[in-house]
Amino acid sequence: MAAVENPSESNAPTLEEKPPTLDAFRPEIASEVSEALNVLNRVFGYDAFRGEQQEIIEHVISGGDALVLMPTGGGKSLCYQIPALVRSGVGVVISPLIALMQDQVDALTTAGVRAGFLNSTQDFEQRREVEQAFLAGELDLLYLAPERLRVEATTRLLDQGKISLFAIDEAHCVSQWGHDFRPDYLMLSELHERWPDVPRIALTATATEATHAEIATRLNLTEAKHFVASFDRPNIQYRIVPKDNPQKQLLDLLRNEHEGDAGIVYCLSRNSVEKTAEFLVKNGIPAVPYHAGLDSRVRAKNQSRFLREDGLIVVATIAFGMGIDKPDVRFVAHLDLPKSVEGYYQETGRAGRDGLPSTAWLAYGLQDVVQQRKMIDTSEGDLAHRRRLSAHLDAMLALCETVECRRVQLLNYFGQAATPCGNCDTCLNPPESWDGTIAAQKLLSTVYRLQHERRQKFGAGQIIDILLGKTTPKVTQFDHDKLSVFGIGTELRDTEWRGVIRQLLARQLLAVEGDYGTLVLTEDSAEVLGRRREVPLRREPERASRPSRSSRKASPAADLLPEALPVFERLRAWRGAVAKEQGVPAYVIFHDATLRQIATEIPDTLAKLGTISGVGENKLAKYGEGVLAALAADA
Structure with a gap:
């Protein structure tokens, strides 16, 4: 099978008439394996399974439960769609993606599969039509939102029909500390209790070892067979650049590398989403916003345009994208630091589902670290919750600050070994590291003088001005030009000092405090000030480098x-x-x-x-x- 995204990845048909092509899939075929291959070829147009697809499909066809961890673009949907076509009955797919179910149904219909969905977007007549088709055995796949199972009428309906399997898509939504937690997923463990003879397959593209274990426990799949594919997406080029006028950096990326391409731009706030979308449109690039503050009809319209139009860019908060089945997204850009590696991996995975070259680009700066630390400190929840958030952020910062291969670092986070990829920024343009111990001591000494000698706390800008010996009004006002550390840091530029602060924050040798993002020492700061710890740092580039033009265009x-x-x-x-x-x-x-x-x-x-x-x-x-x-x- 070609190394492309299977076209059926989370897609499905309407209820007009039974496609004649599927009648041939129900006769006696030599074995379930040959029948599965027959379906793969005749319905989906592929000659062979990829990776562990065949083993997973055979296991589910034989009635076994499965938990599948497979990257976006790996063909997860075939792992339940083909068993649903081979086994007797209707495959019931639990999906959180109400806004996308119509597109899922459309795509499967086009391939000749009989499918429908039940969700809150339908009127009574539409629901009744789907329910009758289900009871008459005229569906191969039925998509349900998880909250639909809370409705007693739905469970009674399922009791009256013949179910071939339950597929739980986006299974990481069951993780209470995950980035896409959905409370309704917690009740899906009841599927096995109510329908004990129906095999279940849970699937996700995003799970650390801890999340993997949580999914198995919460969905009562500890006895299921687990399949863990490589999370590597070799067609995606990971790049993280220092933030310096990020909107302009984004515009350069689009004009130089992705002109006319469809893509997703993620921002942390709704305001930033709106402003970035306006900025792109003003510069002649078609873009639409997407965030929870927009009217639901506007969100639906913008999402529909993105799926149906070539070359459109959607600027969004993380509310957008889970399950997006558009295969030709050529880039995913982040203008703000993601909160976790899981979130980053899930979001970047929306690029290049067709297996063609794509870009995952992130602009990352000091303010991102300050803002994220502050958000954690003020977040709801107990100390253990804040520690979990901090651990997620630490892992994301380690990925940003590494001088090693990004892909190796990313896969290691998910417990998978890898070798340098040759297709990320640190492989293509290896960064320099330098002994930043003295610079760290100078900066921490400045914070110490302010915090302990003057009983004052300031943000990064004031501390850098002191190190550079700048006689600004604020420096003069507080007599900071009288400090012994005034002007001791002229060997580094302003941007380089910001890089030092960012990296010290990433390693928790420095901390953020209060609403104004003031910098304070940590317990570990003493090790550096006491010369008991060296501080190797990543050197800040003069300007963000780009791949050569010949290697850039991912058309x-x-x-x-x-x-x-x-x-x-x-x-x-x-x-x-x-x-x-x-x-x-x-x-x-x-x-x-x-x-x-x-x-x-x-x-x-x-x-x-x-x-x-x-x-x-x-x-x-x-x-x-x-x-x-x-x-x-x-x-």
């Missing part, structure tokens, strides 16, 4: 032969017109990776087109003639 057509480029663009135009006519996202028709292969091989018959990866039997029947006509247009 879906980047490595196509020149003669294939116009064919590829013609196919994309055809796909866009069909998608608009049918009111579905373009990737529901065919992924870019499939169009690339078609543009390269130029099949001239339906039989040849049917051998292309991602062209299943139903799509061949539905779109085959249109593809051949598009290929012949300028032949």
Whole structure:
């Protein structure tokens, strides 16, 4: 199978009529394995399973419970969709993604699968139609929001039908200290108690060893078979740059590397989301905002536009994105520091689901660290909760400050060993480290003089002005030019001192206190001041480096032969017109990776087109003639 995102990743069909292509999947086939392969090929258009897909699918088909940890883009959805098609009955999928269920249904319908959903967006007649189809055995997959199971009518409905399996998608939502906790997930352990003979498969793309254990315990899957795939996404280039006018840095990234590409920009606050979206639009880049403060209809409209339009950018808080099935997101950018490595991994994983080159870019600065530390100190919850938040932040800071391979650090966090990747900023442009012990002592001494001799506390700006010997009004007002440390730090620039402070905060050799972000010493500061601890630091670059232009562009057509480029663009135009006519996202028709292969091989018959990866039997029947006509247009 080609190294692309399976087109069915969290997608599904309407309830018009039973697709004829699926009738062939119910006869006697030599074995369940051959039947699963048959479904994979005829419905989804792939010749072979990837990684552990086959073992997982065989295990669930045979009636076993499974807990699956697999990265975004690894083809998790096939692990329950194919067993649901092979086993007798309807596969019930628990998904938190109400806003995306229609797109999930549309994509599976296009592939020839019978699917429906039940959620709060439907009226009585729509729900009744789906319920009748379920009871009549006219569905292969039924998507439910977790809160739907709280409704007694839903459980009674499920009791009356035949269920082939339960799939619990985004299973990390059950983790109470995770970044996407959903209280309704806690009751999903009851599925096994009420339907003990129905196999369950829980899936997530984000889980540390602790979260993995919590999922197993809370969903009563400790006896299930666990499958843990590599979390590596080699097509994503991880880059973290010092923050210096982040909006301009973002604009440079888009203009130089991702012009015309679809992408997601994450910001910490709603205000920052609005301002960044306005900034991009003013600079000629199509962008829309997404955050919880917007009217629900505006959010739904912006999300729909993002899924259906090529080249649109959504600027969002972390409220956006879980389960987003758009395969051609070419970049994910963060303008603020994520709160945890899990959140960062989950968010960056929305790039490059099709397996093509993509960028995960983060602008990170001193104020991010100050703000995050302050938020933890003032957060609700007990001391243990704040310690957990602090541990999450420490791990994220370690990823930002490392001089080693980003990917190695990221995978190590999830308990997986790795070797340097050659495709992250620290591999492509290895940073320098330097002995920052003396600089750290100078800075900590300045904080000590203010805190203990003057009984004063100040933020980073004032401390740096003292070190650089600047006679500002504030320095003069407080007689800080009289301190013995005044002007002892002129060997470093302002930005370099900010880097020192940021890294000392990251290592908890310095702390943030109060509403104004003043800096104070920690217990560990004494080790540095007492010359009992060395402080190696990452050197601040003169300016953020970029990959060479030849290696930068992550276009879906980047490595196509020149003669294939116009064919590829013609196919994309055809796909866009069909998608608009049918009111579905373009990737529901065919992924870019499939169009690339078609543009390269130029099949001239339906039989040849049917051998292309991602062209299943139903799509061949539905779109085959249109593809051949598009290929012949300028032949």
